[in-house]
Amino acid sequence: MGDYILETQNLVFEYPDGTKALDDVSIKIKKGHKVAVLGSNGAGKSTLFLNFNGIFRPKQGVVRFKGEVVRYNHRSLCALRQKVGVVFQDPETQLFSSSVFQEVSFGPMNLNLHKDEVIRRVNKALVQTGVEELKGRPTHFLSHGQKKRVSISDILAMEPEVIIFDEPTDCLDPKHTLQIFELFEQLNQEGTTIIFSTHDVDLAYAWADEIIVMQNGRVIGCGNPIEVFSDNVLLEQTELLTPMVMDIFSELKLSGFLDENNEIPRSKDKLLEIIRNKRKSN
């Protein structure tokens, strides 16, 4: 029970125009896990994330943080937002300041930290996302990918316990995608729980501890990556693609090149290793 850092129970959320964006969502997220949320556009991923952070108030059901029900008063919300940070999908909407330094300092300043601590955190966050050389530049001279990385620094500087990334690799090139995931890994090692949404099944498969699949505001599947991607009914229903590594592995098994007792590999490197070992033993 105490292991779950974020939980929702029978969560229902409606937008003011009557769109039912979340319908009876119950999920539990373990502390220290890396959770990928998959689902097509409009599945309700972003809406769910804003419920986690207390920005949206559910119509029914509850959100729990560390087992405690989130209440929607000022103090409770402040405490929640300090612990649960959201990086928005579009950095353009998140950046409000024209100075990168001031932008990143906004979060820690709201935590009433000492000035030196704010400076330390801002600098650290800028280094972590590799944008420290942009510190003196105004946000409107940055490229989209650079803005994205600044928007990630925004949240890192608040040092929350859970960081939620709405489509973090949306507009990053492969090099920076890799860099960001290395950063996630590092944050995760330090104990931060990471939740992210993505359309990249290969990435989710290789990297997540747990996968949540959403469709039309409902959670229709969750579990560890191998479980989820082995569930053919689920995959068919959501039109999710299977990860390439898994496809190749099962094809090799089917053709008799690999035998049954191999563990399903999670990454490309792991798969290549299995193939090489097999060749050597032949």
Added chain:
Amino acid sequence: MITIDRYAYCNRLKQTNPMEKFIFSLLTSGVCLVMNSMTVSVVVVIMMGCISVLYARIPTKFYIKLLSLPLIFLIISVLTIIITNVAGHKDVLFSMDIFYLQLGITSSSIRYGMSLLLKALGVVSCQYFLSLTTSINDIISVLKRLRMPVLILELMSLIYRFIFVLMKIANEIYVSQDSRMGYARLKRRFISMGQLISVLFVRTFKRSKDLYMAMESRGYNGELRVLEEEYPVSVKNYILIACVELLLILLGSLYGGML
């Protein structure tokens, strides 16, 4: 305007304390206005031009273009002051009868017009110095230290940020319309422009709502608290500013009005 903004971030005086630049620009324009001396005005124009171009490294061509913008308006308005009804004046240089009026130029009206022109140019060059070397963020932080109402300053900084957001959205919409022949014929042009404006309005509204949400999720509670960048304070610069202003005042009182 956008080019000015660009230079404000990449000139050689960027790292100088904005308070010093602000005081220098303000004091110099004050002296230029109060001294009412053509000599002082000319010195101010040349001095500010030299600092902006030679020291801050603003390209000369751009600076001259910038300075010539208000010059056209100034010349037109000064012309209306120089040309007066000269009936009864002694120092008439040139005159012309138009109906019952005797319009012309007198040497005192020329002098008055010139001093006005130079004074205005002096103040403009002080303004340019400040806006070419200091970013809006820095100016806002100076105003904050001078105890301007926080609400106005927060508005200023949000408006400044949103100018660029809006420009980007407008540009995207324009390109998307243009690529579908939205601006090919005159009638289409009006329709497209109308759509652009209305879409821009709706998007801005959505943007501001989203921004509020994003800020709220980072613990915003009514006050835009950010860390001001700190610049080293240079006593040397303050002494230099004081000396320059004193010299200007001295110059003005010695050669008041003369050129």
